[in-house]
Amino acid sequence: MESYESLLATIVPSGGETRDVFDPATGELIGKAPVQDVADLEAAIDRAEAAQVSWAALGDDERIAYLHKAADAIEASSEALAELLSREQGKPLNGPNARFEVGGCVAWTRTAADTPLPVEVIIDDESGYAEMHYRPLGVVGAISPWNWPMMISIWQIAPSLRMGNTVVIKPAETTTLSVLALVTVMNQVLPEGVLNIVTGPGRTVGDALTRSPKISKIMFTGSTPVGKRIIEASANNVTRLTLELGGNDAGIVLPDVDPAAIAEGLFWGAFINTGQTCAALKRLYVHDSVYDQVVEELAKFAANVPMGVGLEEQNVLGPLQNRAQYELVDRLVESAKASGARVVLGGDPDHDAVGNFYPTTLVADIDPHNDLVVEEQFGPALPIIRYADLDEVVKLANELEFGLGASVWSNDREQAKQIAARLQAGTVWINSHGGLHPMVPFGGAKQSGYGREFGVEGLKAVAEPQVVSG
Numbered sequence: 001m002e003s004y005e006s007l008l009a010t011i012v013p014s015g016g017e018t019r020d021v022f023d024p025a026t027g028e029l030i031g032k033a034p035v036q037d038v039a040d041l042e043a044a045i046d047r048a049e050a051a052q053v054s055w056a057a058l059g060d061d062e063r064i065a066y067l068h069k070a071a072d073a074i075e076a077s078s079e080a081l082a083e084l085l086s087r088e089q090g091k092p093l094n095g096p097n098a099r100f101e102v103g104g105c106v107a108w109t110r111t112a113a114d115t116p117l118p119v120e121v122i123i124d125d126e127s128g129y130a131e132m133h134y135r136p137l138g139v140v141g142a143i144s145p146w147n148w149p150m151m152i153s154i155w156q157i158a159p160s161l162r163m164g165n166t167v168v169i170k171p172a173e174t175t176t177l178s179v180l181a182l183v184t185v186m187n188q189v190l191p192e193g194v195l196n197i198v199t200g201p202g203r204t205v206g207d208a209l210t211r212s213p214k215i216s217k218i219m220f221t222g223s224t225p226v227g228k229r230i231i232e233a234s235a236n237n238v239t240r241l242t243l244e245l246g247g248n249d250a251g252i253v254l255p256d257v258d259p260a261a262i263a264e265g266l267f268w269g270a271f272i273n274t275g276q277t278c279a280a281l282k283r284l285y286v287h288d289s290v291y292d293q294v295v296e297e298l299a300k301f302a303a304n305v306p307m308g309v310g311l312e313e314q315n316v317l318g319p320l321q322n323r324a325q326y327e328l329v330d331r332l333v334e335s336a337k338a339s340g341a342r343v344v345l346g347g348d349p350d351h352d353a354v355g356n357f358y359p360t361t362l363v364a365d366i367d368p369h370n371d372l373v374v375e376e377q378f379g380p381a382l383p384i385i386r387y388a389d390l391d392e393v394v395k396l397a398n399e400l401e402f403g404l405g406a407s408v409w410s411n412d413r414e415q416a417k418q419i420a421a422r423l424q425a426g427t428v429w430i431n432s433h434g435g436l437h438p439m440v441p442f443g444g445a446k447q448s449g450y451g452r453e454f455g456v457e458g459l460k461a462v463a464e465p466q467v468v469s470g
Contacts, residue, residue: 002076004083011180021177024090024319025309025355033176036200038208041168044196045214048139048166051193056136056164063162067113069189070158071106077185078102085150085178086310086318090356095316096272104151105182108454111438112158117459122467129470134463136164137240138216141209143202143230145221146172146321147276147378150182155453156219157186157195163463165217168196170206172222174322202226213237217462220244221278224401224447242451242461245444247278247404248376250397251433252419253286254410259293262409262431263301266294269407269433271302271360274317275380276325279405279442281433283373285396288388295364295384299345302360307380309355319356320379326356329379332372333361336383341366346381368396376402390419398424403445407433426452 008031012018018032055063074081082098091097120132142156149171160167171179176199183197198205210218210233217240220230224246234241251269253262269281286294307317320326326349333347346361361381363372372383387393397406406425408416413430420428426444429435436442441452451461 002080004080004087007077007080007084007181007184008177011177011184021088023087023355024321025357027354030084030087031177033180034199036198036205038200038204041170041198041200041205041208042212044168044198045139045209045212047193048168048196049214051191052136052138052164052166055161055166055191055194058164060162063164064113066190067109067158067162070186071109071113073185073189074102074109074182075106077181078106081105081150081178081181081185083311084181088177089146089149089175090310090318090321091273092308092310092312092315092318094313096268097316097318098310101148101151105154108151108154108438109158111455112162112459115162115439115456115459117456131468133466133468134163134460135466137462137464138165139214140165140167140217140219140462141212141215142167142169143206143209143218143220143222144169144171144179146175147273147278149175149178152221153179153182155221155458159453159458160217160219160462161190161194163459165462166194166196168198168209168215170198170200170202170209173199173201207233210234210239211236215239217242219453219462224449227449242443242453243449244278244442244451244453245404245447245449246376246402247280247444247448248282248374248400248402249279249405249407249425249433250423251281251284251407251409252393252397252423253284253290253294254408254412254415254419255287255289256411257290257294257409258411259290259297262294263297265432266298266409267301267305269429270382271305271317271380272434274307274320274358275329275382276321276378277434278448279427279434279436281382281407282376282378284382284384285368285387285393286384288386291384291386295344295362298384299362302345302362305360307357307360317360317380320358321356323356325379326358329358329377329381332375332377333363333381336363336366336370336372339367339370341370341372341383344384374400394419394422398422401447404448405429405434407431
């Protein structure tokens with residue numbers, strides 16, 4: 001089994017500009033990441049373009065075999081990858097965190113390989129014959145975020161490769177080493193030039209990637225403002241886009257629930273990855289008749305979930321990945337306090353402590369239009385809003401520009417499904433929040449983006465549909 005130290009030693013080439021990388025939990029220097037430029041990007045695109053024809057020509061079966069080899073390679077290096085991820089991103093090894101994320105990389109790669117996508121016969125009768133094929137697009141440009149850097153990279157890489165495209169990926173600047181390591185491991189078994197990585201700043205390298213006429217498709221996961229800039233930058237080339245953008249997911253708790261029974265599900269819906277998840281539960285609307293009990297049971301559960309340095313096996317919550325995110329969460333919680341909202345748990349960070357640790361925070365009795373509710377805070381703070389009227393709470397849930405996910409919590413599944421149909425979100429979960437399956441399409445509504453990933457729809461999204469008729 002590969003060690004963390006040996007993996008780290010292989011991912012940064014000698015020479016060239018680098019920057020220091022620090023552990024967000026301890027402040028320790030963990031390594032140096034390369035800083036590349038537009039010339040490096042153009043060279044990577046050229047490599048990908050040169051490799052694409054032969055990669056596509058291999059055929060589906062051989063590409064599937066390569067993806068399984070890549071999944072096996074990730075699995076063989078899983079502990080080293082998880083340790084590096086924990087040190088750079090901050091998430092603990094255990095719980096739904098670093099080991100979980102690396103396991104997700106394996107699972108999503110294998111699913112992308114094994115999902116069947118046969119030729120579709122559209123018509124076959126006296127009027128004629130037509131069938132639908134899905135051809136490679138060319139070179140896919142992938143831009144991955146810092147919250148789930150390895151797994152979201154795989155969501156972009158694996159289906160693209162399966163469909164005969166080659167890939168140039170640019171990781172987030174704050175989690176460069178994690179994605180470099182993942183790509184290095186996969187490239188142990190993939191043909192040269194098929195999967196390429198460039199580690200430059202978004203304002204130069206990322207912008208050039210989105211503007212390149214040699215890029216056939218851009219896949220981006222990140223904020224809505226950056227997504228809008230990508231749309232503008234790519235417009236001149238009519239580049240295909242899949243954009244999974246910001247989320248400020250609502251959860252609606254109906255009066256028929258058992259507060260103690262749903263507390264754990266509510267907690268992990270909101271606080272998975274210390275709240276740093278686009279499709280996390282970020283604003284919770286609870287019916288007045290069960291409001292106090294839900295708040296009490298959620299606080300009771302949350303108070304016993306350990307937060308700390310990710311390499312310590314007992315911890316399942318970690319620091320915020322970067323100081324800017326810490327300061328944003330702190331500002332929004334302070335705004336809620338100033339408005340008269342009640343802090344039930346947390347809200348009292350030690351600003352002088354080492355690491356970007358912000359305590360698990362529950363804020364009750366808050367105005368539904370407070371900044372903590374309407375802004376995407378992307379951290380371990382959950383505002384809990386009291387409601388009495390179902391129509392009014394559906395209106396509140398829908399009034400923001402975001403529409404990534406939502407959830408309904410009820411013992412009456414049929415009523416929950418009726419409410420789900422009224423919510424403007426790409427996914428609505430019932431009695432859970434944020435769970436993803438590699439065969440179930442995922443993506444946003446409204447300004448949370450467009451396009452779908454995963455399963456058959458995800459494969460089609462990285463291919464060019466072509467009708468053969470006659």
